[in-house]
Amino acid sequence: xxxxxxxxxxxEAAPGDRPFVTAWVNEDGQETVTFAEFRRRARLQAxxxxxxxxxxxxxxxxxxxxxxxxxxxFVGAMMLGAVxxxxxxxxxxxxxxxxxxxxxxxxxxxxxxxxxxxxEFPDEMLGYVSLGEDTRLIRAxxxxxxxxxxxxxxxADQGDGLAFIQHSAGTTGLQKGVALTHASVLRQLEHLAQxxxxxxxxxxxxxxxxxxxxxxxxACFMLPMAYHVPLVMQSPLDWVMHPETMLQVISEHKxxxxxxxxxxxxxxxxxxxxxxxxxxxLSSVRVLINCSEPVRxxxxxxxxxxxxxxxxxxxxxxTSYAMAENVFAVTQSDIDQPTGPSRIWADGxxxxxxxxVVRVEEGSAGSISFTSSGRLLPNHEIRIVSDSGAPLGExxxxxxxxxxxxxFGGYYNRTDLTAKAIVDGWYYTGDLGFCxxxxxxxxxxxxxxxxxxxxxxxxxxxxxxxxxxxxxxxxRVIAMGVYNPDLGTEEIIIVAEVESExxxxxxxxxxxxxxxxxxxxxxxxxxxxxxxxxxxxxxxTAGKPARSATLEKLQKEHPELNAE
Amino acid sequence: MTEEAKQMIEYILRxxxxxxxxxxxxxPLVSSGxxxxxxxxxxxxxxxxxxxxxxxxxxVKPKDMDxxxxxxxxxxxxxxxxx
Numbered sequence: 245x246x247x248x249x250x251x252x253x254x255x256e257a258a259p260g261d262r263p264f265v266t267a268w269v270n271e272d273g274q275e276t277v278t279f280a281e282f283r284r285r286a287r288l289q290a291x292x293x294x295x296x297x298x299x300x301x302x303x304x305x306x307x308x309x310x311x312x313x314x315x316x317x318f319v320g321a322m323m324l325g326a327v328x329x330x331x332x333x334x335x336x337x338x339x340x341x342x343x344x345x346x347x348x349x350x351x352x353x354x355x356x357x358x359x360x361x362x363x364e365f366p367d368e369m370l371g372y373v374s375l376g377e378d379t380r381l382i383r384a385x386x387x388x389x390x391x392x393x394x395x396x397x398x399x400a401d402q403g404d405g406l407a408f409i410q411h412s413a414g415t416t417g418l419q420k421g422v423a424l425t426h427a428s429v430l431r432q433l434e435h436l437a438q439x440x441x442x443x444x445x446x447x448x449x450x451x452x453x454x455x456x457x458x459x460x461x462x463a464c465f466m467l468p469m470a471y472h473v474p475l476v477m478q479s480p481l482d483w484v485m486h487p488e489t490m491l492q493v494i495s496e497h498k499x500x501x502x503x504x505x506x507x508x509x510x511x512x513x514x515x516x517x518x519x520x521x522x523x524x525x526l527s528s529v530r531v532l533i534n535c536s537e538p539v540r541x542x543x544x545x546x547x548x549x550x551x552x553x554x555x556x557x558x559x560x561x562x563t564s565y566a567m568a569e570n571v572f573a574v575t576q577s578d579i580d581q582p583t584g585p586s587r588i589w590a591d592g593x594x595x596x597x598x599x600x601v602v603r604v605e606e607g608s609a610g611s612i613s614f615t616s617s618g619r620l621l622p623n624h625e626i627r628i629v630s631d632s633g634a635p636l637g638e639x640x641x642x643x644x645x646x647x648x649x650x651x652f653g654g655y656y657n658r659t660d661l662t663a664k665a666i667v668d669g670w671y672y673t674g675d676l677g678f679c680x681x682x683x684x685x686x687x688x689x690x691x692x693x694x695x696x697x698x699x700x701x702x703x704x705x706x707x708x709x710x711x712x713x714x715x716x717x718x719x720r721v722i723a724m725g726v727y728n729p730d731l732g733t734e735e736i737i738i739v740a741e742v743e744s745e746x747x748x749x750x751x752x753x754x755x756x757x758x759x760x761x762x763x764x765x766x767x768x769x770x771x772x773x774x775x776x777x778x779x780x781x782x783x784x785t786a787g788k789p790a791r792s793a794t795l796e797k798l799q800k801e802h803p804e805l806n807a808e
Numbered sequence: 809m810t811e812e813a814k815q816m817i818e819y820i821l822r823x824x825x826x827x828x829x830x831x832x833x834x835x836p837l838v839s840s841g842x843x844x845x846x847x848x849x850x851x852x853x854x855x856x857x858x859x860x861x862x863x864x865x866x867x868v869k870p871k872d873m874d875x876x877x878x879x880x881x882x883x884x885x886x887x888x889x890x891x
Contacts, residue, residue, distance in 0.1 A: 269865065269866030270864040270865045270866045270867065271864075272864070273866055478865075478866075479866075481845065481869070481870070482865050482866050484845045484846060484848065484849060485845070485848045485849055485852055485865070485868065485870070485873075486849065486852065486865040487849050489865045511846070511849075515849045515850060515853065517853070744826070744827055745826055745827070745828060745829075746827065746828070777826075778824060778826055779824075779841070779844075
């Protein structure tokens with residue numbers, strides 16, 4: 245690839261007549277803009293921002309529905325050398341107070357010059373967007389129709405200047421602003437394009453991923469922008485209400501690449517009637533990347549099995565380990581591996597007792613399986629370390645540390661958090677994993693691990709067993725360790741949402757069965773099983789059970805759990 | 809209440825795992841948090857089955873699905889006959 249100094253230069257180099265973004269609503273409603281048209285609209289937005297006195301280095305917050313307009317505002321800000329950041333748009337059901345909690349910290353920390361909202365942004369939410377004294381709120385339009393595109397010098401011409409801020413995953417109130425330079429982003433894109441063998445002439449990316457998450461912003465906006473690859477995009481909300489449309493869009497536009505979080509590999513097949521599956525054509529797909537950790541092979545197999553008749557290639561489903569702090573990807577599985585990502589089986593007891601991976605035959609009694617997230621991208625290093633920071637060898641699980649040429653410089657305005665996260669150039673991910681055969685396997689989060697009597701228990705193992713009980717709603721289980729002063733160690737508690745409120749009339753039997761199943765499966769004892777009504781468990785913005793927020797809620801209802 | 813609306817209410821109660829909850833055609837479902845966005849995809853499929861229509865993507869927002877009455881009104885407004 246030609247080395248560009250910054251992302252805007254990469255955009256400017258795109259062939260003007262090539263399609264860039266297609267915003268797909270339905271078969272009768274889609275808008276495609278070419279690279280030339282996108283640039284024109286972005287310049288108009290830059291002009292609007294400049295008239296608001298936005299200059300190089302100023303932060304611009306964008307709270308708009310997913311679409312071409314929001315993207316042109318983002319790029320328009322970058323054209324001025326300003327630093328844009330997408331923030332999630334309020335959905336229809338969110339309570340104003342909760343929204344305030346979510347955005348107030350973010351907007352205050354970024355101290356933006358301008359907050360850009362769309363024309364339909366709900367008035368009742370306006371009071372909850374935290375604005376500093378010098379922050380202006382503007383509603384985005386089309387930038388005017390006068391054709392008055394401003395002559396913009398490429399203000400972002402210093403590659404080491406900040407390009408934008410993306411927010412790391414988590415519950416909204418706890419998100420941290422990851423500040424990224426143009427140079428870091430361009431290096432990441434180069435590695436990614438190389439690992440995925442991006443072919444500008446033939447590739448076409450599909451996405452429903454939100455732009456305020458790294459998968460949506462980097463893989464499905466910055467990558468196609470800098471590598472001049474067409475993108476077909478739909479709004480996350482439209483997709484979640486019609487998940488099957490993903491298949492329709494890929495078939496119609498012959499998309500070749502897409503990224504999905506693990507849950508989507510189950511969500512789509514379960515919401516697509518079997519008799520409709522054969523009408524789709526997924527033969528164009530080169531790679532469909534499962535990019536959330538830990539990846540579950542069972543989810544990928546469900547997708548593969550459901551859509552075998554669509555021409556979906558064997559080995560099209562692959563994996564990656566990514567995070568906002570590294571711009572995006574750290575690893576990528578070998579896309580030419582026809583059997584998909586590597587998988588290994590290990591002795592479960594040894595793994596729990598000593599964090600060691602002792603390989604066993606596939607499906608052996610007491611075995612657990614791990615799916616690889618692939619090999620490191622170029623110029624990436626990884627270390628696996630113990631709790632004391634000592635480097636661990638092959639097949640030993642510990643915390644994953646990363647060093648790379650695209651690692652972030654720090655959390656915006658949060659030197660305290662940055663100092664904790666980056667030590668001697670190594671970023672402490674908080675994720676647990678191990679290396680085997682040159683590939684990385686991610687097994688969970690460090691802070692989630694439960695230690696009982698010196699034995700390390702992975703909550704995911706307990707949750708998988710508890711969730712299989714017929715009275716428990718699938719996926720709505722959290723296992724946690726809570727310190728028990730009487731025992732001098734943690735004891736395991738399980739919080740599980742029941743399938744139906746009827747179960748709560750007589751919980752004794754269900755609790756006994758769950759305890760028995762977990763003990764039989766893992767050889768560990770459960771302290772208490774808390775059965776809760778539907779929707780009791782707190783979810784993260786990604787829709788996953790949020791461990792710490794749920795524990796907090798549990799401690800409020802059960803003060804005895806607070807004893808230290 | 810139509811037979812289809814009754815069936816939809818029964819389906820939703822099963823889907824949200826609250827069989828004893830009393831809801832009627834005008835009970836807020838989305839705005840009250842009873843039905844989340846992940847469940848709306850399934851509710852949409854059921855609505856299409858009950859009305860024998862196809863509801864085009866992009867034509868419906870969560871607020872159009874907030875009550876059972878609104879769901880059927882939405883299907884009537886934007887639904888297309890199934891091929």
